[in-house]
Amino acid sequence: MTNTPARNTKVMNRADLTQRLVAGLKDEAVIGGIGNTNFDLWAAGHRPQNFYMLGSMGLAFPIALGVALAQPKRRVFALEGDGSLLMQLGCLSTIATLAPKNLTMVVMDNGIYQITGAQPTPAAGHTDIVAVAIASGLANSSWAADEDDFERLIEQSKQASGPTLIGVRIDDKPGTGTTRRDPVQIRERFMNGMGVRQLL
């Protein structure tokens, strides 16, 4: 969690924000990053358009970019933790260059590796992830001030002319569910949700 003096954003809750996002969805794809991010996505109610990562820390945005490039008419949301994004900051430049307008990225920023024992990330208190995104060329990047602002930014992203990144400060609570760790079923159902293939 970045606590620079200029910041005036509310500390929110990952599960609550994820439920708010999912409640408004129809056939949009959602990519949930490793750990708590996809646990809360699972807990918000499984849907075949959700993809849950069980490893490959840092790849939520790249996977979402691939989906967005393959299906430019479908809105793609990606949920990623701050620690995960720090592993793959370069992807922000790639996404800025390709600029898919159907991609909305959410960074859940609590400044800690909650799931491994709540150790602070190297960025905690010093690095502004939204500023990093803007400097990477993602002009539509902003912090959500509170829950209403988060919902407004999500809506706004659907009409955007380029990719959107939304930073949310969150508390140190763990995820509220546990994703069923069956990678083949997750992938098969996601492909069904994307209209690529029928289930057996």
Next chain:
Amino acid sequence: MAAAEQASSKDKAKDKSQDAATTWHGIVLQTLKRNEIRLVPYVPDRVLTTLIKDLHADPYFTTFPTAREEEAVGIVSGAWMAGMRGAVLMQTSGFATLANVLASLAVPYQIPLIMFVSERGTLGEFNYGQALVCRTMRPVLDSLAMEHHTITRLDELEFIADRSIKQAVTTQAPVALILSPLLTGGKTFDK
């Protein structure tokens, strides 16, 4: 003058079609196309220069650099699941960064990840670090029981690449196609 221009563009087209049949990069490009692989993210390598240039020049392909090889693996995995085929180009040292995402994404999710790896570190390597990292590649592939082939001959390239791509797709399993210096000429100290 117009006729001369026409003639020269015809020559160029002829060069290209000869390229397609007689150079390793031409064969790789045509094999990708024939297998409907449109998305080709890469981390560059000197040996791959002509292939990368030709991919950019061909509107059939969506090709672009990524900051890390892992990122490219994530992109083609997402695209595959959403109905678009891809392949990743990289160098040996780039492959060495992939063990975690192969073991936690491509293999367990059964994603037909297609990788072309330009082989550094052998047959005239001048950088000891490259020689060492090269030795980690096949043990990593073998430890995950991943399909891999080292392509050394031009006359075998199309067969190996085409069959391996088809096998990856139909068996939903990743494959690494290692482009040996015997095929590409590699990178040597005096270049």
